[in-house]
Amino acid sequence: MSTTAEPAAIPTERATEPHRAVHGRLPSLTGLRFFAALLVFGYHSSFALPALNPFASEGVADGYRWLFSNAGWAGVSFFFILSGFVLTWSARPDDPARHFWRRRFFKIYPNHVVTWVLALALLAGATTQWWQAVPNLFLVHAWVPEFSVFLGVNPPSWSLACELFFYLCFPLFLRRIKRIPSEHLWRWAAGTAAAVIAVPTLAYLVLPGNPPMPEGSPASVWQYWSVYMLPPVRALDFVLGMLMARIVVTGRRFGVRPLPAALACVAAYALSLYVPWLYALDAVFVIPMALLIPAVALKDVSGRPSILRSRPLVWLGEVSFAFYMVHLILLNVVRELIGPEKFFGTAAGIGVLVLEALATLVVAWLLYVAVEKPAIRHLGRTRKANTA
Numbered sequence: 001m002s003t004t005a006e007p008a009a010i011p012t013e014r015a016t017e018p019h020r021a022v023h024g025r026l027p028s029l030t031g032l033r034f035f036a037a038l039l040v041f042g043y044h045s046s047f048a049l050p051a052l053n054p055f056a057s058e059g060v061a062d063g064y065r066w067l068f069s070n071a072g073w074a075g076v077s078f079f080f081i082l083s084g085f086v087l088t089w090s091a092r093p094d095d096p097a098r099h100f101w102r103r104r105f106f107k108i109y110p111n112h113v114v115t116w117v118l119a120l121a122l123l124a125g126a127t128t129q130w131w132q133a134v135p136n137l138f139l140v141h142a143w144v145p146e147f148s149v150f151l152g153v154n155p156p157s158w159s160l161a162c163e164l165f166f167y168l169c170f171p172l173f174l175r176r177i178k179r180i181p182s183e184h185l186w187r188w189a190a191g192t193a194a195a196v197i198a199v200p201t202l203a204y205l206v207l208p209g210n211p212p213m214p215e216g217s218p219a220s221v222w223q224y225w226s227v228y229m230l231p232p233v234r235a236l237d238f239v240l241g242m243l244m245a246r247i248v249v250t251g252r253r254f255g256v257r258p259l260p261a262a263l264a265c266v267a268a269y270a271l272s273l274y275v276p277w278l279y280a281l282d283a284v285f286v287i288p289m290a291l292l293i294p295a296v297a298l299k300d301v302s303g304r305p306s307i308l309r310s311r312p313l314v315w316l317g318e319v320s321f322a323f324y325m326v327h328l329i330l331l332n333v334v335r336e337l338i339g340p341e342k343f344f345g346t347a348a349g350i351g352v353l354v355l356e357a358l359a360t361l362v363v364a365w366l367l368y369v370a371v372e373k374p375a376i377r378h379l380g381r382t383r384k385a386n387t388a
Helices: 027-045 058-067 071-090 097-124 130-137 155-178 182-206 221-229 231-249 258-272 277-281 286-302 311-318 320-338 346-378 383-387
Strands: 017-021
Touching: 027 071, 027 286, 027 311, 027 320, 027 346, 071 155, 071 231, 071 258, 071 286, 097 130, 097 155, 097 320, 097 346, 155 231, 155 320, 182 221, 182 231, 182 277, 182 286, 221 231, 221 277, 231 286, 258 286, 311 320, 320 346
Parallel strands: none
Antiparallel strands: none
16 A cells, blocks of 8 residues: 555546546555554553553553453454455556565565564464464464464464455455446445444354353354454455445545544444444444545545644554554563563553553564565565566
8 A cells, every 4th residue: 555645636437448547645544554553452452361451450450451342353344444445446457466466465474474483482382383383374374263273373463364365355356346336336335334244143143152262252262253253254344445445436425524434433432342242343343444444535535634644654554564463472572571460550551551562663663674665675576567
């Protein structure tokens, strides 16, 4: 995704050339990515087991854990919808599938390999079995309905297994979605969102209630895996993002502004704290986030002012993938350094969280400049692009 802060051109499609569009840059969405990564950071840092929550006061610790109890799930839903939106927005009609797959593979896989090695070396090497580590390395672990596999080694990497599936399917998805008449796109988007909401209902009705999830979660491993982890199910979020991009690109009416969409996301998060657990994994977030992303994109299209386009936020968005990949490793390393029984008062605990976030940001920047950018530049480009 392009991350420069220039105003975007208005996307248009001519009736006689349905596959040609003028796509502008969307730096505001890049800036927004970092806030989604922070949600995941807050979710993991609020854990009681392992003791990543730094607060000594039981009331403060419980409050922090409650506040961020669904934040990780919200962040991942945002990333999946955003991925479909941005890839569709930036798709080029003359781009061969193999070139697209190459760029996307070298966008995600080098960071994954480095963090896989770091996680094994620093945290999980003594307890991880080969049948847990190997599927993780090859990004097929989200297909395995075993808790120690799909959340093994570096747990956030499960989402990359889903993204890899999305990338493989994207050329086919795009061809099919481009055949949908523009006047029917809203209907397809509504149907896709309805399918996301229906998934947890089916899981409650059809799937077994055992074995239970660890830590007393109110669902079985099978229910959790099928609703939250299974790549074809999560592809619904990705396809919804694609449909929303097509709605904007084809000039369909979109009257939602960023602020109301953001407030709807906040309301959805508040609702997620009270709905049945499986609905809080994705279903409750999907509609407001599917509205927020094009609403923010259209600020760039129109050139309206946006703080998300500021240089610091765009930079934070650029390193957000690396931040996402290293944050849980850093949180566990810091916990080991300070000791498993060491907790802090409220002010000191907040200071610990800030320092952990800053340390994660520094490591993420190093990963971005030393691994991610060089891999994209030297490995992700095709030969023609390299010689141009």
